[in-house]
Every structure is written in C-alpha cells, then in structure tokens.
Amino acid sequence: MRNASPSPEVLSPSAIANPQVLLLGSLVLAVVILAPDISAVFLAARKKAQSKGNSLLLVGPSDGGKTAILSTLLYKQTLSTHTSMQTNMAQISLPPTNKSLRLIDVPGHPRIRDQFREYMSDAKAVAFVVDASTISRNGAAVAEHLHHVLHVLMSLPPTQTPPAFTIVAHKCDLLKASATASAEQLAVNRVRTILERDLSKRKSSHAGGVGVESLGAEGEEGAELGGLECSGSGEFKFADWEGGEVSFVGTSVTVGKAAVVGDEKKDRLSPLREWLVKLPY
Numbered sequence: 001m002r003n004a005s006p007s008p009e010v011l012s013p014s015a016i017a018n019p020q021v022l023l024l025g026s027l028v029l030a031v032v033i034l035a036p037d038i039s040a041v042f043l044a045a046r047k048k049a050q051s052k053g054n055s056l057l058l059v060g061p062s063d064g065g066k067t068a069i070l071s072t073l074l075y076k077q078t079l080s081t082h083t084s085m086q087t088n089m090a091q092i093s094l095p096p097t098n099k100s101l102r103l104i105d106v107p108g109h110p111r112i113r114d115q116f117r118e119y120m121s122d123a124k125a126v127a128f129v130v131d132a133s134t135i136s137r138n139g140a141a142v143a144e145h146l147h148h149v150l151h152v153l154m155s156l157p158p159t160q161t162p163p164a165f166t167i168v169a170h171k172c173d174l175l176k177a178s179a180t181a182s183a184e185q186l187a188v189n190r191v192r193t194i195l196e197r198d199l200s201k202r203k204s205s206h207a208g209g210v211g212v213e214s215l216g217a218e219g220e221e222g223a224e225l226g227g228l229e230c231s232g233s234g235e236f237k238f239a240d241w242e243g244g245e246v247s248f249v250g251t252s253v254t255v256g257k258a259a260v261v262g263d264e265k266k267d268r269l270s271p272l273r274e275w276l277v278k279l280p281y
C-alpha cells in the first residue's frame, strides 16, 4: 500500500481512543476535505444509527473486496486496501435521488466477522461480497461464512422488516467473457452454483446429525445451525430459500482508477448501485 493512499480504515467504536487511529482518522479526513466533489462524510462512530434501516452492510470473506467497494462508493475512486481489522463506516448519498446511505464494512477475519450482527437492526440491505475468481477453490469456507449470515437473516425478530439481500460476485475483471456470456454473467453463475453445492452439503450433513464446526462467538458448538431452510427438495437452492429473495450482481473495481458515477456512463460497480437504487425507501 502506498503512503499516498490511506485506506478508510477508521472509526471503529472500540478503537476511538487509540492515538494512532485518531491520527489515521485525521489523515482520512484531510483526504475528504481535499478531494473535490466529495458528497460523503464519515460518521462519528456509533453502534446504533439514529435513523432506522438506513445501512448497507458489506459482509463476506476476507479479501473479497468489501473495502475496495466501500472506497469506490465513497471516494468515487478505488483506493488500495489491505486486510481490515476494524469495521469501516461511511455515509454516502446515492445518485440519482441522493438519498443518504450508511455503508458498514465488516472485516471477514474469523474473529471479527460476527460483529455484523450488531448492525443488523439498522440494515436496509446486506451484501455478501465474494471473490468470483477464487470461489472454485474456496467454496466450502465461503459457504460456511454465508451460512452464518443466512442464519442471522432468518433469526431476525418478526417486528423488523428484513433487509434486502444480495450476493456480490466480485472481481469479475479476473474472469474471461465467453462467446455467449459476459464475465459478470459467468461470475454470477459460478458463485451461485458453487455456493448452492456447498450449502447443500452443509444441509445434508445437518440432516445426518453431524455438528457444524466453528459456530462463532455464542458457543453453539454441536448445536444445529438453521438458516438453510428451503421449500421443495433437500437441496439448497437460493430461489427456494425460505428467508426471502436473494439477488445476485456481478461487479469489479480497478485500484487507482476513478469510478464513473452518474447517469450517462456506467462503471463495473453499476450493478450494485442499480440494485441499491431500486430498494424501497
């Protein structure tokens, strides 16, 4: 990572008193002030938003591209990033209506990833970001992470409007388009197919009474983890998931490149932006 490109690695509630974090925070603030045409400001760290249901939660395995997506939505430019050890938060306004949206980027590190539960009550939308170029060899681990997210989505109190949910097949630039399909279509199909296969495996191992390993902070070791309920056959199919509708988008960003924002031109994060704009407010 170059010195000139601070990542938006700031404003964790737990680290607010740390002088290094404060220093980094002021550096990032300087970038925000110096950057022209910036339509976003960092929020003061706060666990609960004042407005309900106004956040986009970015979750998913480490190295998927969550922080790169956050920086692209925030700065209209993709900063170089490294593995996050803290939750990043930022406030953006989303064209064309300029409605404000809080971005919450929860690191994929196994010891931190479950923090996304704290932000669930504010979530208008949840995006599970996956590296489509490595899903073939990481399917089981990605499915394990996704299983936790699906479980939490299905266990929300009935009083809460469930957040919209999308799976982002990211890093499409690393896939080759075929004669009949774009890289984005191939990425979405690959991610969907592999995750359905690996979630089906998890489902059938449950049915056989086999405990699921590494069930996170709550010590549910050996207990059955729900969240994979589907109508129809025993297979896991996103189309049949009882937790609600699951969307898929194929995206990519380019480090160092400006992202074109606006109506006339599209960049490769547009499928995610378009999904966000369509959400009911």
Ligand SMILES: Nc1nc2c(ncn2[C@@H]2O[C@H](COP(=O)(O)OP(=O)(O)OP(=O)(O)O)[C@@H](O)[C@H]2O)c(=O)[nH]1
Binding pocket: 060, 061, 062, 063, 064, 065, 066, 067, 068, 069, 080, 081, 082, 083, 084, 085, 106, 107, 108, 109, 129, 170, 171, 172, 173, 174, 251, 252, 253, 254, 255
């Ligand atoms: N080729 C390519 N690389 C990308 C893309 N998006 C992100 N990357 C790179 O992938 C790496 C990981 O991206 P991050 O945004 O840091 O990943 P993350 O999901 O925030 O990971 P954690 O913070 O560890 O949870 C970085 O080196 C990014 O520059 C993309 O669309 N295409």
Ligand SMILES: *[C@@H]1O[C@H](CO)[C@@H](O)[C@H](O)[C@H]1NC(C)=O
Binding pocket: 039, 095, 096, 097, 098
């Ligand atoms: C949204 O913001 C942009 C840039 O600040 C501005 O040009 C546009 O008119 C705004 N749109 C609405 C609907 O307010």
Ligand SMILES: [Mg+2]
Binding pocket: 066, 067, 068, 081, 082, 083, 084, 105, 107
């Ligand atoms: Mg990150």
